[in-house]
Amino acid sequence: MLLRICSVILILFAFWLMLSGQFSILLLTLGGFSALLSVAISAQMRLFHGKTQLAKLVWSLPKYWLWLSVQIAKCGLDVALRIVHPKLPIEPSFIKIPVSKSSGLGRTTYANSITLTPGTLAIKIDEENILVHTLTKAAGTDLMSGEMHRKIPLE
């Protein structure tokens, strides 16, 4: 846990440097203090007690984001074409998608990814299911195949 806290302090400080771009003593000190303060508050909120391994996510999460971006582009173009189509060919419906992520972070990421992808919208989330509103039949069957669920690198 100490290792995690130290690495978070370092990351936050690097983040400060990146955003400020100033290297005067005053600003460096302020940055150090704010990194420490954020970590202290996070520790108070027990944010360091989780089991998620940060190092593993450094590689797998950007890979997932890339896949998700391609997905967003594909579905977005499909929905855009349907919007400008004179007949407005949509078949909206509600479906229930099973979810087997044990962590809150995993479930949140799944629901957020569903909503981010145009054509699907996560409405209600509980331990086992997500209620999704879909704009087309194809969007629903895509979700049912569970590909997105498998690609998320969180448990």
Added chain:
Amino acid sequence: MGNRAPHQVAKMVDVITWVMLVLGSGLVLVGGIGILRMPDVYTRLHAGGITDTLGAGLILVGLMTQSGWGGATIKLCLILAFLFFTNPTASHLLARTALKFGVKPQPESKKGSSSKV
């Protein structure tokens, strides 16, 4: 090569920026048209989603190609990241609240189909 190459590269970057900005603006427009054409609140949120993800994404990436490697690009990346975290939260809350207060989907859509394991 010589001193012509950098000039051509800059021109190509300009073309990429233009394509992305025009495409992004077009998708924002389509999202707006969608909000007008869709029949109810749930389907309208789908149309609005295009504006927030593809439209804003293309415009921001287009701006990144102009801002070069530096603080501005990092800040644009951050704007994009925050947009991608906040947009689904807002859409989800709108839809959930609408459902909770009994807003009916138009036209009547089928509710609760199979839930395979």
